[in-house]
Amino acid sequence: MITFKNIEIKYDDFVAVPNLSFAVNEGEFFTLLGPSGCGKTTTLRALAGFLKPTQGSIEIAGVDITAMPIDERQVGMVFQSYALFPTMSAYDNIAFGLKIAKKSKAEIDTRVLELAKMIDLTPEQLAKNVANLSGGQQQRVAIARALAKKPKILVMDEPLSNLDAKLRKSLRKEIKEFQKSFGITTVYVTHDQEEALMLSDRIAVFNKGQIEQIGRPQQIYNESATEFVCKFIGEANSLTAADLAKLGIEVSDASASDAFYVRPEKVSFSRTASAVNRIAGQIVGKEFYGMYGYYQIEIAGTKLISFQRESKAEQHRNGE
Ligand SMILES: Nc1ncnc2c1ncn2[C@@H]1O[C@H](COP(=O)(O)OP(=O)(O)OP(=O)(O)O)[C@@H](O)[C@H]1O
Numbered sequence: 623m624i625t626f627k628n629i630e631i632k633y634d635d636f637v638a639v640p641n642l643s644f645a646v647n648e649g650e651f652f653t654l655l656g657p658s659g660c661g662k663t664t665t666l667r668a669l670a671g672f673l674k675p676t677q678g679s680i681e682i683a684g685v686d687i688t689a690m691p692i693d694e695r696q697v698g699m700v701f702q703s704y705a706l707f708p709t710m711s712a713y714d715n716i717a718f719g720l721k722i723a724k725k726s727k728a729e730i731d732t733r734v735l736e737l738a739k740m741i742d743l744t745p746e747q748l749a750k751n752v753a754n755l756s757g758g759q760q761q762r763v764a765i766a767r768a769l770a771k772k773p774k775i776l777v778m779d780e781p782l783s784n785l786d787a788k789l790r791k792s793l794r795k796e797i798k799e800f801q802k803s804f805g806i807t808t809v810y811v812t813h814d815q816e817e818a819l820m821l822s823d824r825i826a827v828f829n830k831g832q833i834e835q836i837g838r839p840q841q842i843y844n845e846s847a848t849e850f851v852c853k854f855i856g857e858a859n860s861l862t863a864a865d866l867a868k869l870g871i872e873v874s875d876a877s878a879s880d881a882f883y884v885r886p887e888k889v890s891f892s893r894t895a896s897a898v899n900r901i902a903g904q905i906v907g908k909e910f911y912g913m914y915g916y917y918q919i920e921i922a923g924t925k926l927i928s929f930q931r932e933s934k935a936e937q938h939r940n941g942e
């Protein structure tokens with residue numbers, strides 16, 4: 623559906639994206655994930671047409687759109703900062719593109735009401751000036767506006783990052799649901815790994831303008847292709863072959879420079895001696911995270927971190 627072929631994007635002499643190639647399938651929820659400054663927004667802007675690549679080509683449904691004007695691309699865009707018209711009502715914001723396209727009043731009305739229903743805006747909210755809506759409501763308006771002209775592709779640049787944690791979680795669930803039910807091909811940008819894991823069919827992990835790995839969320843998390851991906855997508859214990867030997871774990875063909883990674887939730891411990899593959903250790907640090915405890919444990923001179931569920935009976939203390 624979308625193909626980036628050897629795309630280079632420069633800001634004057636600065637190469638933000640050196641040589642980027644990837645493909646997004648029809649109907650897919652595809653996420654660009656990476657740290658600040660890695661080129662996510664730059665890549666999205668090139669897809670939407672706000673930026674011209676200096677090399678390479680972009681295709682949508684087999685058509686080369688590299689030089690196509692923004693409004694012919696049929697790409698709907700949602701920005702981090704809403705970018706709504708502040709003096710207009712929610713209704714007029716959503717209707718804006720349709721009015722420019724000279725649609726009839728009746729047609730606009732039907733479409734706006736259909737969109738409002740889809741993204742859960744009440745008629746009262748539609749009538750309000752957007753400046754008087756909450757952040758979450760404003761972002762719903764922005765999504766409805768992006769979808770108004772029935773784009774082939776929806777692109778969203780960190781649409782939830784200005785919202786508080788609770789709203790972020792509920793709105794991302796809604797985004798997932800409407801994307802699934804309408805099947806619109808979506809390219810989503812975030813630097814929040816949990817958001818990427820929860821929303822995406824596939825994730826492209828970016829680092830310095832390049833893709834380190836593309837895969838399903840489970841692959842990215844459990845079969846990280848590089849150390850950067852492994853550490854960016856979650857926490858990980860990094861061990862050398864010598865550490866493993868001290869822990870009594872044998873690995874064939876390991877060289878001294880190899881690194882081994884274990885997710886903290888895979889390291890569990892208990893006072894009782896019933897577990898298999900068990901080895902004695904000591905808790906040297908603990909932070910309480912509510913549902914989970916974040917422990918530092920030392921085993922045979924090696925420090926490991928462990929997330930462990932905190933049931934009342936199994937509370938552990940520093941020094942145990
Ligand atoms: N208008 C610009 N002029 C010059 N350099 C720019 C411009 N916009 C972005 N850059 C640079 O290009 C690189 C990629 O920026 P980009 O905005 O794509 O990153 P990002 O991954 O979206 O980051 P963030 O998560 O902070 O939004 C950065 O090094 C940035 O400083």
Ligand SMILES: [Mg+2]
Binds near residue numbers: 662663664779
């Ligand atoms: Mg950005």
